[in-house]
Amino acid sequence: MTPPSGSPGPDGTADMDSTADFDSAQRLMTQFTAQLTIQLDRLGHSSRPGSRHDVRRGGRDRPPTLVAVAHGSRDPEALRTVTALLDRVRALRPGLPVRLGHIELNQPLLTDTLAALRGEAVLVPLLLSRGYHTKQDIPDAVAAAPHLAARIAAPLGPDPLLAEALHARLAEAGHRAGVPHGAGVAAPYGAGVAGVAAPHRAGVVLAAAGSRDPDAAVDVARTAALLSARLGGVPVLPGYASGSGPTVPEAVRALAALGHDRIAVASYFTAPGRFAAQCANAAQGAGVTQCAHAAPRIAAAPLGAHPAVARLILRRYEQTLAFAPLSPPAATVGV
Structure with missing residues (x-):
């Protein structure tokens, strides 16, 4: 989908001529997302260990690891917040392996997290827009881990x-x-x-x-x-x-x-x-x-460990698996 050429004016609205196509596409995307969310929620429920409809993707005994990619910060509260957020993700999806990797400034670094993993992984950037980190840093880290079958989800935003x-x-x-x-x-x-x-x-x-x-x-x-x-x-x-x-x-x-x-x-x-x-x-x-x-x-405070953010992380994980089956080489999945 081509991004709109217009940008919001001082009143918080975008130029009507430049965003007409975006508004129409956004309505379609909203409908699609709602339908997809229902299906993913059903899948997530049925794939929990012990469920009567326990799902094993493609015959796998273990689902691909969700690797949450944080930017990193010298503020010690940042790591505590991200850790709490991932605890919420684990509570929502018991049995799903969840790991953390930082682009910089904090341990564990993403490169170290990927080096320690084996098998399959889906990287979910805890980033809120496209940019250098999603287009360059994260793909470079995946390329440095050829032993993994990995996919990179879209950033969390917008949603x-x-x-x-x-x-x-x-x-x-x-x-x-x-x-x-x-x-x-x-x-x-x-x-x-x-x-x-x-x-x-x-x-x-x-x-x-x-x-x-x-x-x-x-x-x-x-x-x-x-x-x-x-x-x-x-x-x-x-x-x-x-x-x-x-x-x-x-x-x-x-x-x-x-x-x-x-x-x-x-x-x-x-x-x-x-x-x-x-x-x-x-x-x-x-x-x-x-x-x-x-x-x-x-x-206001940052997004932090809000339940909606935890749900969104799992949505990006599931969307990536739904649209791009895991196999080398790694690729970024835009949603």
């Missing part, structure tokens, strides 16, 4: 399950979407007459790492559209910690210039780390003048 997790993290941080312009909202957004806050217009910045790869920006823009829909039409603008921008402060200012004074930052990161902290701090120091009735900005 409606990520929009669900982002919505949940925003709610946990105190964001309240769906309050129409002109309607009063209760504290904590600032006390008004009789303890009721002045009206606010909600907006969200989707804070992402950023990349020089244009495909990454396309993927983040799609997630922004999915999150906007999940929030009931609240405008969502991407903001980046690196790359060509816009930066998170620039996205905050763009929303504020349009009259959105209740602005939240959704942390589009798998786990805590330098970029996630940088984006959260930038949101508070974006340089937007706080008028008397302006709501304080909030920054």
Whole structure:
């Protein structure tokens, strides 16, 4: 599917002419994904050990190993978060071998994880868009392990399950979407007459790492559209910690210039780390003048070990096996 040429404008929507084909294709993909998810969920249930319909893929006694590929971070909380996420995956699919490998900065490194494995493996990047890591680093690591029959799944994003997790993290941080312009909202957004806050217009910045790869920006823009829909039409603008921008402060200012004074930052990161902290701090120091009735900005936590993310990891694993039977050489499966 060819990516759309348009990108979201300041109001969080894309140019209609440039995204008509994408909208039509997205509807078809949503229907297809829903049907596929039903089938994969049934397969996952029936393949659990002890199930009356225990499935052995192609006569295998052991399913291919799921290798979760994390980026890695010097923040110790990142490894704890990824470990908790994979514990959720194991709980959802008992009997499925799950391993972890990092691209850099943390042990175990992906190359070491693959060197220790034998047989078959499906690599699931815990990355949220296409980019250099998915196109170069991970395939290079697989190529260095010719003893494995391996396939590489698509990155986690974009996907409606990520929009669900982002919505949940925003709610946990105190964001309240769906309050129409002109309607009063209760504290904590600032006390008004009789303890009721002045009206606010909600907006969200989707804070992402950023990349020089244009495909990454396309993927983040799609997630922004999915999150906007999940929030009931609240405008969502991407903001980046690196790359060509816009930066998170620039996205905050763009929303504020349009009259959105209740602005939240959704942390589009798998786990805590330098970029996630940088984006959260930038949101508070974006340089937007706080008028008397302006709501304080909030920054949500990263996706972390949210159940929807664990389900998505298994979905990518199953999609990869469904569309590309395991056999050398390794290849990336785009979904």
